Amino acid sequence: MTAAPPGPRVGQLLGTGVTAVRPLSGGDISDAYRAELADGRAVFTKTLADAPPDFFAAEAAGLALLRSTGAVAVPEVLATGGPDDPGIIVLEWLEPAAPDRAQAERLGRDLAALHATPADRFGAEGPLYLGRVPLSGDAPGEWATFHVKHRLLPLLRQAVDGGGIDAADARDVERLCARIGEVAGPPQPPAVIHGDLWSGNVQWSPDGRPRLIDPAAQGGHPETDLALLDLFGCPHLDTLLAAYEEVRPIPGRAARVPLHQLQHLLVHAVLFGGPYGRQSGAAARAALATA
Numbered sequence: 001m002t003a004a005p006p007g008p009r010v011g012q013l014l015g016t017g018v019t020a021v022r023p024l025s026g027g028d029i030s031d032a033y034r035a036e037l038a039d040g041r042a043v044f045t046k047t048l049a050d051a052p053p054d055f056f057a058a059e060a061a062g063l064a065l066l067r068s069t070g071a072v073a074v075p076e077v078l079a080t081g082g083p084d085d086p087g088i089i090v091l092e093w094l095e096p097a098a099p100d101r102a103q104a105e106r107l108g109r110d111l112a113a114l115h116a117t118p119a120d121r122f123g124a125e126g127p128l129y130l131g132r133v134p135l136s137g138d139a140p141g142e143w144a145t146f147h148v149k150h151r152l153l154p155l156l157r158q159a160v161d162g163g164g165i166d167a168a169d170a171r172d173v174e175r176l177c178a179r180i181g182e183v184a185g186p187p188q189p190p191a192v193i194h195g196d197l198w199s200g201n202v203q204w205s206p207d208g209r210p211r212l213i214d215p216a217a218q219g220g221h222p223e224t225d226l227a228l229l230d231l232f233g234c235p236h237l238d239t240l241l242a243a244y245e246e247v248r249p250i251p252g253r254a255a256r257v258p259l260h261q262l263q264h265l266l267v268h269a270v271l272f273g274g275p276y277g278r279q280s281g282a283a284a285r286a287a288l289a290t291a
Contacts, residue, residue: 006047009088010035013079014043021045026200029131034093042093043078051087052134056080058127059089062195062217069192071113073211075203091213097206104236107202107210108243111225115248119190119219122146128216130196130267133158135216143221144184147263148177155266159277164269169281173262176284182291185256190219197225198264199234223253227260258286 007018017038024032030046037043048055060077067074081088097103123138123146137150156173159165165173176183194201195216203211226244229237262283268276 006033006045006088007035009047009081009085010037010043010045010079010090013081013088013090035090044075044091044093046089046091048087052127052129052132053083053086054127055086055129055132056089057086058129058216059214061126062128062215063213065192065217066114066194066212066215069114069117071117072110072194073205073209074215075211075213094203094211094213095206097204099202099204099210099235101236101239103204103208103210104240105243106208108240108245109247110210111222111240112244112247115191115193115222115225117192119192122190122219123150124218128195128218130216130264131271133267133270135218138219140190143188143190144180147184147221148180151263152177152180152266155263155270156280159266159269159280162270162273164271164273165266165277165280169277169284172281172284172288173266176259176262176287179288179291180259183256183259183287185223185252188221188223191222193218193220193222193225195220195224196264197228198232199229200232202229202234204235221260222248223250223256224260224263226250226253227257228264230257231261231264255290256287258283262287 005021007021011018018035019038020036022034024034030048033045035043035045057080060080063074063077066072075094076092079090121138121140125138128135139146160170194212195218201214203213205211265276265280265283269280
């Protein structure tokens with residue numbers, strides 16, 4: 001269900017008049033708008049009909065966590081609807097720009113700094129969402145165990161129950177979960193990560209510093225962010241990764257990309273089914289091939 005244009009709600013949240021609202025394209029989950037305010041500002045607004053009560057609060061908390069590291073740039077959160085109107089968030093307007101190699105290099109170095117920021121534990125105490133799929137669980141200790149228990153197996157069960165993955169591919173994901181210690185690589189303490197860093201969540205900027213948007217920020221494994229940039233293609237990824245590894249080398253990372261893409265492929269299998277279940281099985285098999 002599509003939410004009504006949010007002009008009155010934006011005006012009420014910000015305490016100013018709204019002179020125009022224009023819908024924007026590009027979102028698979030939420031409806032997006034540019035709102036012009038009576039004071040001359042423009043703001044970016046997202047709405048989601050029937051949103052879970054903590055949906056946009058989780059996004060705001062994730063942006064706050066990323067901002068607190070001082071490592072990456074994110075948009076300012078101007079307002080969320082709160083418990084009485086949870087289906088709206090208002091952010092500063094970011095003018096779009098074309099990606100270029102200089103910005104990709106800057107982003108690589110920014111991400112290396114972000115991933116050098118320690119987290120207390122894997123996961124997050126508060127709510128997290130990938131798309132509309134909630135994630136739960138937080139724990140200290142070892143990443144591979146956490147990732148299987150709180151991410152891969154719960155998502156696999158949802159995909160199986162919803163018909164988004166067939167039995168053969170599901171068995172291969174289960175085989176990977178049983179052997180994840182053989183393919184996970186060196187121990188990795190929890191670090192602050194964006195958590196949903198596909199290329200659509202990078203906002204290239206006229207000022208030369210990309211912004212990160214729509215996070216599922218948490219304590220996690222840095223290789224997950226890098227693998228997601230590769231999942232659907234990111235402009236100038238070679239430059240970005242080279243700049244990152246100048247600051248923070250990760251030997252053997254390329255072989256672990258399928259492992260770190262699997263969580264998001266399973267989320268897509270839950271949400272959309274179709275080819276994503278097959279891709280999940282293929283990623284599990286590719287990860288196992290490195291054992």
